[in-house]
Amino acid sequence: MENKILILNMKMYMELKDIKEYISKVNVTNDNIILCPTAIYLPYFLKKYKNLAIQNIYAEDLGAYTGAISALQVSELGIKYAIVGHSECRNHFNETDELINKKIKSALDNGLKVILCIGDNLEQYKSLKTKEVLKQQLHKDLYNIESQNIIIAYEPIFSIGTGNVLDNEMISNIISFIKQELCDMNLDLPVVYGGSVNSDNIKELIKIKNVDGFMVGKSSSMIDEVLKMIKVVSS
Numbered sequence: 001m002e003n004k005i006l007i008l009n010m011k012m013y014m015e016l017k018d019i020k021e022y023i024s025k026v027n028v029t030n031d032n033i034i035l036c037p038t039a040i041y042l043p044y045f046l047k048k049y050k051n052l053a054i055q056n057i058y059a060e061d062l063g064a065y066t067g068a069i070s071a072l073q074v075s076e077l078g079i080k081y082a083i084v085g086h087s088e089c090r091n092h093f094n095e096t097d098e099l100i101n102k103k104i105k106s107a108l109d110n111g112l113k114v115i116l117c118i119g120d121n122l123e124q125y126k127s128l129k130t131k132e133v134l135k136q137q138l139h140k141d142l143y144n145i146e147s148q149n150i151i152i153a154y155e156p157i158f159s160i161g162t163g164n165v166l167d168n169e170m171i172s173n174i175i176s177f178i179k180q181e182l183c184d185m186n187l188d189l190p191v192v193y194g195g196s197v198n199s200d201n202i203k204e205l206i207k208i209k210n211v212d213g214f215m216v217g218k219s220s221s222m223i224d225e226v227l228k229m230i231k232v233v234s235s
């Protein structure tokens with residue numbers, strides 16, 4: 001069995017002392033593990049790890065954009081991936097699909113691989129609009145993009161940080177839908193699942209045949225959890 005991808009999205013959960021401990025205790029030997037610390041900590045991680053992602057980028061390369069970090073700057077440092085379109089960025093920073101499309105193009109133009117997050121909210125899920133919402137996000141976010149250097153992360157918004165994980169059959173069904181939609185767009189991309197994944201439920205989630213891996217938030221900032229999850233996806 002091919003190793004599943006494990007994306008460790010540390011969000012803004014850790015401070016400097018935690019980072020130092022994390023780096024001393026977490027060893028990563030496989031290419032399938034992608035670490036995504038808060039941007040200012042990336043230089044510390046670069047000393048030890050190869051597969052790093054920035055949690056967000058700005059859509060322009062250089063210029064008068066106070067507080068922003070560009071794909072160009074990130075790729076010059078040796079970072080390989082950029083997360084784009086996380087629901088927290090869509091919500092807190094009002095990111096639209098049009099902006100997300102620009103960010104993806106900027107990342108790819110600068111040689112980064114993209115982790116594109118898509119997902120439905122509870123209301124959409126309950127009113128059976130999941131597939132419609134995901135289809136729209138895929139078509140708008142990937143408009144005029146042909147690259148294969150993209151990982152899709154399907155993250156139902158109501159599963160993020162809540163402990164409410166969809167059952168395996170439902171996840172598998174939605175992933176099949178996403179893959180079929182991508183195929184219709186002439187894209188063949190890995191699709192991972194995210195939302196309250198931890199070292200316990202990952203043992204069940206890994207049984208889903210068509211899932212290519214997982215994106216983990218809260219548990220990715222907990223060293224014991226990380227070590228256990230790395231074992232599960234690497235065996």
Ligand code: PGA
Pocket residue numbers: 009155159160161162194195196197215216217218219
């Ligand atoms: P969570 O976050 O694992 O804390 O639910 C997942 C994510 O937002 O990527």
